[in-house]
Amino acid sequence: MKKIKEVLVVEGKDDTKSINRAVNADTIETRGSAIDDDTLALIEKLADQRGVIIFTDPDFSGEKIRKIVAEAVPNAKHAFLPKAEGRPDKAGGSLGVEHASPEAIRAALDHVYTETTAAPTLITHEDLMAAGLIGGAGAKARREQLGELLQIGYVNGKQLEKRLRMFSIQPADFAAAVQQIRQKEDFHE
Template identity: 60%
Template sequence: MNIKEVIVVEGKDDTVAIKRAVGADTIETNGSAISKDTLRRILHAQEKRGVIVFTDPDYPGRRIRAIIEEHVPHAKHAFLPKEKTIAKNGKGVGIEHASDADIRAALTAVYTPLTEVRAVEITLEDLIDAKLIAHPSAKARRTVLGETLNIGYTNGKQLHKRLHMFGITKQQFIQAVQALTQEDRRI
């Protein structure tokens, strides 16, 4: 697998996993307190080669992703569900615990944010109707939806933005919600 973009990860262990799986270059944020210097390096890498943000599926990882989205809005994003990043001993979550095959699969399914402004197809009412916000099981449903659409977990406020940012169509959304509803019925 040949990746021209620089992959933004959280730390050294993530770099080791990326190099082992795909041999790509990385920039490490060294935690969720991203320095201005690191943000400048990410922006420079975006201008020269492009970047793929590939952070852990936990709160610090989502925080890092949000900071980068704010400063480098056209960065690409790769996601892995939490269960594919759990340490063998069950203590800890991180890209460094993922298999090489899972890392390659996530980097194959990279999302690029839309650069053109278009009408938002999915409304807040759609999210309420799908029980993704303002519902007791909303968090669990958003988790599964994020995995199904490969856009990662988001809180209620960020879901609408993420769906739009990655150009998820109304049809894709409807199909994912239908699959989610079918899964609910099996439980």
């Protein structure tokens, strides 16, 4: 079983159980989005000692936790679980790391990103418009697909350019993902 050096920041006990079925890793649980100061201080200490990977649910609460932890620990790494992999029935209901298969967890942890605050803008607002990712019919669905293909999670149109820059997504990777989305759309027409 693969050993993860960093400590994984997760939301709860069930996330820890699912992760332990997939990899050998230590976790720290936030116990929801109301992260107390003691937990945040512990995460900061662990980040200095071993590094941390934020691995929260692909939903609103998970993104809220990710932002809180990333603000406190700017050098944190990020792993993203695609929404489809976090649903037990793949059709709706609850959503989270606790429902992911060991394979999906390992895949997410194989594609870890580190935020780069001083990264140059590689993909512009105009690129996002031209790709149909902001402003227009179907943009939200395309952003969801893009987030899964690039394994950077889902963000709204206002945050997409920032997320692409933060994780230094290269124009070639962006273009390849957009091409896949377009091919899928052409196939379904």
